[in-house]
Amino acid sequence: MDKLIISCCICGAEVTKENNPAVPYTVEEIAREAKSAYDAGAALIHLHVRWDDGTPTQDKGRFQECVDAIRKVCPDVIIQPSTGGAVGMTDLERLQSTEITPTPEMATLDCGTCNFGGDEIFINTDNTINNFGDIMKERGIKPECEVFDKGMIDLALKAAKKGHIDYPIHFDFVLGVQMTATVRDLVFMATSIPAGCTWTATGIGRTSWDIAAATIAMGGHVRVGFEDNVYMSKGVLAKSNGEMVERVVQMAKLMNREVATPAEAREILGLKPLEA
């Protein structure tokens, strides 16, 4: 079994300070939360950014500022900008996060359209998937294929068959948005991807911890963080993203699974080693 890559989604686009006052908005807060996750054992930061008032943005300049600030305090962490942004953003807006310098090693590639609660629909047509895949390929960015149900695995494989995404694919199973977040469904997802592909999983809300434990046992990689969950337990808010990562590190220790450093995570994901 590979060592465990812990990804931390420190900010998200939907969660607010009303949900948890520690949710970061400013550049300083984003760097603080990234550092707390990194210090606790996260090898990868999945990044959304906000304006100071909390409005989500894919603005290239804001991403650049945040990535530069994170890099100063987490010298070797893998920084994975979101290209999902927030519901309703255009494709061009969303892709700005891939235009920063240096070019990100990874970025998310959302592999289908899904219900996002209420009347919200997160739109990712076949053309969007293929176009995002082509642009990431051109720029040398490894996609993390975000899939919110089994059909999205199939859409990713369809895009790969047409040459828009390269093998081995790295998937992120986001459970609890559209499909239920159960161990049964996690097993179904993990056994539905081709051999040689890698996967991370996350559960939304309180399912975060069940999915983390099952994923550690199954040999997948774990994502936790404020984007997906702001509670340690019922009614108990997490003080930081680092506190959540620390719990995953403890779970892994109890289950005899070693945690990957950023360098080891790069090797597992087929990324180039960081230049000295």
Ligand code: KMH
């Ligand atoms: N905020 C969601 C609409 C991603 O980061 O690629 C999209 C999302 C997925 O979070």
Ligand code: ZN
């Ligand atoms: Zn995201």
